[in-house]
Every structure is written in C-alpha cells, then in structure tokens.
Amino acid sequence: GAGVSQTPSNKVTEKGKYVELRCDPISGHTALYWYRQSLGQGPEFLIYFQGTGAADDSGLPNDRFFAVRPEGSVSTLKIQRTERGDSAVYLCASSFKRDNEQFFGPGTRLTVL
Amino acid sequence: AQSVTQLGSHVSVSEGALVLLRCNYSSSVPPYLFWYVQYPNQGLQLLLKYTTGATLVKGINGFEAEFKKSETSFHLTKPSAHMSDAAEYFCAVIHYSGNTPLVFGKGTRLSVIA
Numbered sequence: 001g002a003g004v005s006q007t008p009s010n011k012v013t014e015k016g017k018y019v020e021l022r023c024d025p026i027s028g029h030t031a032l033y034w035y036r037q038s039l040g041q042g043p044e045f046l047i048y049f050q051g052t053g054a055a056d057d058s059g060l061p062n063d064r065f066f067a068v069r070p071e072g073s074v075s076t077l078k079i080q081r082t083e084r085g086d087s088a089v090y091l092c093a094s095s096f097k098r099d100n101e102q103f104f105g106p107g108t109r110l111t112v113l
Numbered sequence: 114a115q116s117v118t119q120l121g122s123h124v125s126v127s128e129g130a131l132v133l134l135r136c137n138y139s140s141s142v143p144p145y146l147f148w149y150v151q152y153p154n155q156g157l158q159l160l161l162k163y164t165t166g167a168t169l170v171k172g173i174n175g176f177e178a179e180f181k182k183s184e185t186s187f188h189l190t191k192p193s194a195h196m197s198d199a200a201e202y203f204c205a206v207i208h209y210s211g212n213t214p215l216v217f218g219k220g221t222r223l224s225v226i227a
Contacts, residue, residue, distance in 0.1 A: 004156070033214060040122075042203050042217030043157070056214065091156065093215075102215060104149075104156040 002026070004105035006092050012111045013082055021077040021108045025094030032075050033102060034067055035091040043091050049075060082112045115140045115206045119218035127226050132176075132191040134221050136204030139185065146187040147205040147215065148178055157203065163187065174198070199225045 005024040013019050025032050031050055035043035045059040049069045057067070064082075069075040079086055089109050093102040120135040138144055145164045149157040161172025168180040174197075178189045187204060201222050205215040 035215075035217075040219070042117075042205075042219045043215070045214035045216070048214055059214065093157075101159060101162065104158070106154070106156040 004092055004094055004103050006090075006105040006108050008108060009106065010109045010111075012113065014113050015082060015084060017082050019079050019082055019110065021079075021090050021110070023075045023077070023092030023105060025073065025075070025092070026103055029094035029096055029103070030072070031095045032069060033093040034075070034077050035093065037089045037091055037107070039088075046077070084112045086110060087112045115144065115208065115216045117204050117206050117216055117218035119204050119221050121221050122219065123222045123224065125224040125226060126194045128196055129193050132189070132194045132198065132223065134189040134202050134223065136187045136189065136218060137185055138187060138204070138206045140206055140208075142208060144206045144208070146178075146180060147207075148172065148176070148187075148189050149203045149205060151201040151203065151220075153200075160189070160202075194225045196225050196227065199223055
C-alpha cells in the first residue's frame with residue numbers, strides 16, 4: 001500500500017517568508033510525528049499527534065513553528081518568518097496506536113535563502 | 114531522558130568485510146531500540162528493532178543487532194558488506210510504553226570499497 005507522503009519534496013524560500021509543509025500518513029495510522037534533520041545530524045523530534053490533538057509539542061523550537069492535524073489524517077507544519085537556520089529536511093512519520101514502528105516519509109528539504 | 118551515542122560518524126569497509134556500527138544508549142527505563150537506514154534523498158527505513166524477548170535481533174538485508182543491557186549497547190553488524198549497503202545508519206531509542214518520539218543518534222555513514 002501507499003506509504004507516508006510529503007509535499008513538496010523541495011522548498012526554497014526567502015528569509016522572513018511563511019511556509020507550509022504537508023504530510024499524508026499511512027491510512028489508518030493514528031499517530032503522526034514531525035522531525036527535523038539538519039545536515040550531518042540525526043532527526044530531532046518536533047511534535048507528535050495522537051488523532052487530531054498534539055500530544056507532545058515540546059520539540060518545537062519556538063513560536064514561529066506550528067502544526068495542525070484537523071481531521072486526524074493529513075498534517076501541516078507551518079513556519080512563520082523563516083530564518084536561515086530553519087533550513088533542514090523535515091521528516092514526517094506515522095504509526096498505529098500502541099505500535100512502536102514509525103514509518104517515515106521521504107522528507108521535505110527546506111532551504112531558506 | 115533517553116539519549117543515543119553512535120561511535121564513528123563515518124565507517125569504511127571493503128566489500129565482503131564485516132560491518133560493525135556501534136550504538137550506546139542511555140535510558141532510565143527499559144528501552145525499545147531501533148536501527149534505521151537512510152539512502153541518499155530517501156526517507157528512513159527500519160532495519161530492525163528490539164522491544165522484548167530475544168536479545169539478538171535479525172533484520173532486513175542480512176543485518177542483525179544484539180541488545181546488551183549490561184553494556185547499554187545495541188551494535189549493528191553484518192558478516193559481509195555489499196556495495197548496496199553504503200548509506201547513513203541511525204540508531205534510535207524510545208520509552209518502552211510506545212507511541213513516543215524516537216530519540217536518534219547523529220548517524221554513521223557507511224562506505225563500502227570495492
């Protein structure tokens with residue numbers, strides 16, 4: 001079946017602009033995660049949804065970052081007033097409730113000029 | 114809080130040689146441990162995982178890892194490297210209760226020399 005999909009695959013923006021990154025999880029997966037992977041680093045947790053609500057948003061670096069999952073399926077990560085330091089690959093993963101295996105999407109590479 | 118240390122940011126082996134990628138973890142509760150592989154411009158793919166039971170875990174592509182509680186280690190091995198094994202490998206840990214974020218190591222890039 002279809003895996004986790006993320007759009008766009010690449011996004012180039014200018015400093016100060018607003019961006020939205022989309023994640024479409026595997027059908028039926030209730031848990032959804034966002035991670036950020038900077039160059040030469042492992043993925044770092046940003047936010048986790050169980051259903052429609054954010055169960056843990058402790059990884060969001062500041063209030064410029066926000067994520068939603070209004071219908072418990074697709075999620076959007078929103079970044080306001082982008083900064084060059086936001087440049088990274090943003091990964092999305094999903095899993096069944098109470099299942100430990102997270103399935104990752106291919107990521108969105110964000111470049112802030 | 115959990116943490117993961119991967120020793121060696123880059124490992125280079127000859128084709129057919131043993132692959133050993135090291136991972137040590139820190140966790141105050143029983144951990145679940147994972148190895149993921151990432152090929153260029155692709156997402157993370159699960160190689161294997163340890164949750165409970167047998168401490169030697171076999172995964173895809175001939176990889177295996179052994180959970181050693183006394184050493185807080187979960188090293189990844191493969192008896193004979195293949196060119197297609199060249200990729201970035203990440204060790205990760207979560208709280209045993211599940212449905213919690215993965216904590217990743219910084220990764221080890223494996224190069225395979227012909």
